[in-house]
Amino acid sequence: xxTYKIKIQSSGLEFHVKPSQTILEGxxxxxxxxxxxxxxxxxxxxxxxxxxxxxxxxxxxxSALTDSDIKAxxxxxxxxxxxxxxxxxxxIPEVYDQYSPKVLPVxxxxxxxxxxxxxxxxxKLPAKETFRFKAGQYIExxxxxxxxxxxxxxxxxxxxxxxxxxxxxxxxxxTSFVFNEMKEKSIHRIxxxxxxxxxxxxxxxxxxIAGGTGFAPIKSIIEDMIANKNxxxxxxxxxxxxxxxxxxxxxxxxxIKKLEGLTYIPVVEDGLSEDARSGYVHHAVLExxxxxxxxxxxxxxxxxxxxxxFKDLTKSGLPDDQFFADAFTFxxxxx
Ligand code: FES
Numbered sequence: 122x123x124t125y126k127i128k129i130q131s132s133g134l135e136f137h138v139k140p141s142q143t144i145l146e147g148x149x150x151x152x153x154x155x156x157x158x159x160x161x162x163x164x165x166x167x168x169x170x171x172x173x174x175x176x177x178x179x180x181x182x183x184s185a186l187t188d189s190d191i192k193a194x195x196x197x198x199x200x201x202x203x204x205x206x207x208x209x210x211x212x213i214p215e216v217y218d219q220y221s222p223k224v225l226p227v228x229x230x231x232x233x234x235x236x237x238x239x240x241x242x243x244x245k246l247p248a249k250e251t252f253r254f255k256a257g258q259y260i261e262x263x264x265x266x267x268x269x270x271x272x273x274x275x276x277x278x279x280x281x282x283x284x285x286x287x288x289x290x291x292x293x294x295x296t297s298f299v300f301n302e303m304k305e306k307s308i309h310r311i312x313x314x315x316x317x318x319x320x321x322x323x324x325x326x327x328x329x330i331a332g333g334t335g336f337a338p339i340k341s342i343i344e345d346m347i348a349n350k351n352x353x354x355x356x357x358x359x360x361x362x363x364x365x366x367x368x369x370x371x372x373x374x375x376x377i378k379k380l381e382g383l384t385y386i387p388v389v390e391d392g393l394s395e396d397a398r399s400g401y402v403h404h405a406v407l408e409x410x411x412x413x414x415x416x417x418x419x420x421x422x423x424x425x426x427x428x429x430x431f432k433d434l435t436k437s438g439l440p441d442d443q444f445f446a447d448a449f450t451f452x453x454x455x456x
Pocket of ligand 1: 157158159160161162163164165166167168185197198199200
């Protein structure tokens with residue numbers, strides 16, 4: 122079977138891919154580290170340039186690779202397959218220089234139900250380890266069979282623990298295990314920090330859109346902003362299917378007291394709440410903001426929410442490079 126040679130321009134490193142492999146799969150198989158996340162065209166973490174050579178780009182989410190990205194010569198390596206030898210230049214984000222991911226053992230410190238289907242998990246890190254991350258990033262649990270499950274960190278980076286919010290996924294092997302069998306004090310392996318969902322320096326007002334447990338990384342960012350006495354104006358849109366899906370409401374009320382510029386807009390899809398707006402959470406944003414030109418949007422939740430929010434908000438004037446997202450993919454492929 123023919124293979125194609127992929128050369129990384131800046132380092133001169135080379136690896137080979139089969140025609141059936143993506144660029145990312147070929148790099149991983151050759152032990153070459155490139156940034157990646159979902160491996161499914163949804164998160165944008167594997168974005169990078171192809172300097173020369175032909176390749177085929179499979180289906181992806183437009184929030185992960187925008188028209189501006191494509192114009193700038195970028196592709197998603199997890200969805201791109203070489204059709205001849207390529208020269209590429211990965212986009213190694215600054216965050217990876219500062220906070221490079223590592224594999225660590227962790228102990229489950231506590232498991233607490235936050236509502237009918239969300240579990241809060243605190244993980245204790247080894248005493249001698251320093252684990253630094255940027256608010257908004259995520260970790261992956263490494264399972265016995267090598268598969269992984271990604272969860273955003275919900276706490277500010279100053280803490281010595283990791284806090285996660287896990288929603289019970291129907292038929293989901295890992296979350297069923299967490300809800301039914303996982304024991305406090307048990308030891309597991311994680312890798313992190315990973316991901317590029319973090320607050321960008323700017324003076325612009327921020328719209329946070331949190332769908333379900335997409336609240337977790339936004340909680341991390343807001344708590345970090347409180348710790349850093351950040352003065353930016355914040356609109357927190359929090360969407361759930363029905364009222365019983367909200368959790369940590371008191372904490373949000375506490376934030377409103379601490380952060381003067383915070384406006385909170387809870388939204389329920391089923392319309393059966395007296396305290397929340399009705400409909401899709403990103404529609405509430407569109408109703409409230411006729412002009413999105415001078416705003417940054419940070420959106421986290423199910424891939425459908427992220428994709429629809431990206432399409433509709435950019436249609437309403439939000440520049441596509443001011444939309445930052447973390448789309449949950451529920452069962453990533455094996456690595
Ligand atoms: S790893 Fe390629 S888009 Fe997520």
